[in-house]
Amino acid sequence: MDDGYAVSAPLSLEVSGLRYTYPDGHEALTGVDLRIAQGERVALLGPNGAGKTTLVLHLNGILRGSAGSVRVGGLPVVPENYVEIRRRVGIVFQDPDDQLFMPTVAEDVAFGPANLGLRGAELAARVDEALEAVGMSQYRDRAPHHLSFGQRRRVAVATVLAMRPEILVLDEPSSNLDPASRRELATILRGLPVTLLMVTHDLPYALELCHRSVVMDQGRIVADAPTRQLLADTDLLARHRLELPYGFAPIQLPQ
Amino acid sequence: MSMGAGHAHPLYLDRASPIHRLPPEVKIVASVAYTVVVVITSRDAFWAFGCYALLILGVAALARIPPGWLASRALIEVPFVVFALLLPLVGGGERVTWLGLSLSVEGLLGAWNILIKGTLGVVSSLVLAATTPARDLIIGLDRLRCPAVIIQIATFMLRYTAVLVDEARRMRIARLSRGYNPRFLWQARALAAGVGSLFLRSYERGERVYLAMLSRGYTGRMPRLDTGGASAAQWASALTLPVAAALVAATALLQG
Known part of the structure; x- marks a missing residue:
């Protein structure tokens, strides 16, 4: 499991022994351990129902584990710290229509930093900066339902970037995107100077963006390795219902 | 429908006019106050209603709203006032004969009262709607402490x-x-x-x-982002409409 990242870089995310049981008795997390260093880009892979989204909701305290702990940039995720934790952890949900709930793009991007107490020129600068980072500056006064799906997803990324997060967590960032939007989003994500955790079924996208991948199954982390190496392990992939697209062989790709 | 405006509703007319540029809250207050003044005016003061109509049509002209547009949209009131047309037929008291119909004077006055006040109220709301996008209406209501x-x-x-x-x-x-x-x-x-x-x-x-x-840090309270608000001059110019209407009403009251 030693992946060579246990160097001196400070940790953005530290999850230890995290367990969670849903009220109906279903055990979603059965002891998750995960460390992500500052500036890393990590893909979180696994079949449906593995507990990936449940884990994501623990990172900012929406769900609270029955055992174990989560730390973000050293700060424990406990109710006293929720304001700061929710600034540090930027979650981009799968459906941009859930994430963009304000009438215009600019108001939506302003929502997060405004909750942090920013106002006036400082707030406007944050909004401009975040929209600029995803190439959506010219759409600031548009209504979200007048944007294409790919544009809405980029604005969704901007809404959390505006909070200057320590770690950006994306739930299925490439889902429902056409190939061009998918590539544009990859370019944007690669250029962001933040730690990135990406939940995805899109294995080529994981390979393209993340040097390291972790595989989750039945509520725990079952593999943690460089993405290229992991995707070449056909037995491992088969065991955890992961499949590469037809004709795709990561070994043939340039390093 | 203009895409740039984002929340242009079907009644919004995208024009560049001094009325469009006014902040939403002053337009809301002016429209409501005007309607109240119209409604409390005695139905016998016929000339006063003529003045009210001139006032609101003047504002519509300033806002560059075509009269035909206003007239066709104002038809929305028809289902609400249709029964007013029955009043002269079924009303009691003194009667006059017109085109062979025996009409109640009381009923005629009642029908006039409903029709003119309804129409002026609808036209005033239409002018507000035509000059204010939906998002601005909400901002306006917020500034008015809704x-x-x-x-x-x-x-x-x-x-x-x-x-x-x-x-x-x-x-x-x-x-x-x-x-x-x-x-x-x-x-x-x-x-x-x-x-x-x-x-x-x-x-x-x-x-x-x-x-x-x-x-994203929501704690049960939406952040108040809006720091803008109408200036005294903007209030003054918008309130010209209800104030002028109030002067008409006061004159009518003194004469009556």
Whole structure:
């Protein structure tokens, strides 16, 4: 499991022994351990129902584990710290229509930093900066339902970037995107100077963006390795219902 | 419909005019105050209603709203005032004969009262709607200290109506694609089930939106971003309308 990242870089995310049981008795997390260093880009892979989204909701305290702990940039995720934790952890949900709930793009991007107490020129600068980072500056006064799906997803990324997060967590960032939007989003994500955790079924996208991948199954982390190496392990992939697209062989790709 | 305005509703007319440029809250107050003055004026002061009509049509002209546009939209009041047309026929008291019809004077006055006040009220709302996009109306109500819960509900409606309509449209296409073509009442079951599942989907979306809000630091209170507001000069220019109407009303009162 030693992946060579246990160097001196400070940790953005530290999850230890995290367990969670849903009220109906279903055990979603059965002891998750995960460390992500500052500036890393990590893909979180696994079949449906593995507990990936449940884990994501623990990172900012929406769900609270029955055992174990989560730390973000050293700060424990406990109710006293929720304001700061929710600034540090930027979650981009799968459906941009859930994430963009304000009438215009600019108001939506302003929502997060405004909750942090920013106002006036400082707030406007944050909004401009975040929209600029995803190439959506010219759409600031548009209504979200007048944007294409790919544009809405980029604005969704901007809404959390505006909070200057320590770690950006994306739930299925490439889902429902056409190939061009998918590539544009990859370019944007690669250029962001933040730690990135990406939940995805899109294995080529994981390979393209993340040097390291972790595989989750039945509520725990079952593999943690460089993405290229992991995707070449056909037995491992088969065991955890992961499949590469037809004709795709990561070994043939340039390093 | 202009795309740039974002929330142009069907009654909005995208024009460059001094009325369009006024802040929304002063227009809301002016429109409501004007309507109140019109409503409290005695129905016998016929000339006063002429002045009111000139005032609101003057504002409409300033806002560059075509009279034909106003007239056709004002027809919305027809279902509400149709019974007023019956009053002269069924009213009691003194009667006059007109074109062979025996009409009640009391009924005529009653019908006039409803028609003129209704029409002026509708025209005043139309002028407000034609010059103010939906988003600005909500901002205006917020600045007028309308309760925060109402403002939040209206804001979410503005955002999610289009999403909901889209969802309903997709469900309709899915029904039609599977050969559903209701011609009889008992075939409406699938439609009812559709409405039910649309409700459930919206409910679930509401939960997901709430999670997304929490994740961005929502603590139960929407941040007040709006620091703008109308200047004294803007209030003064907008309130010219109700003040002029009030002067007319006062004169009518003194004469009557």
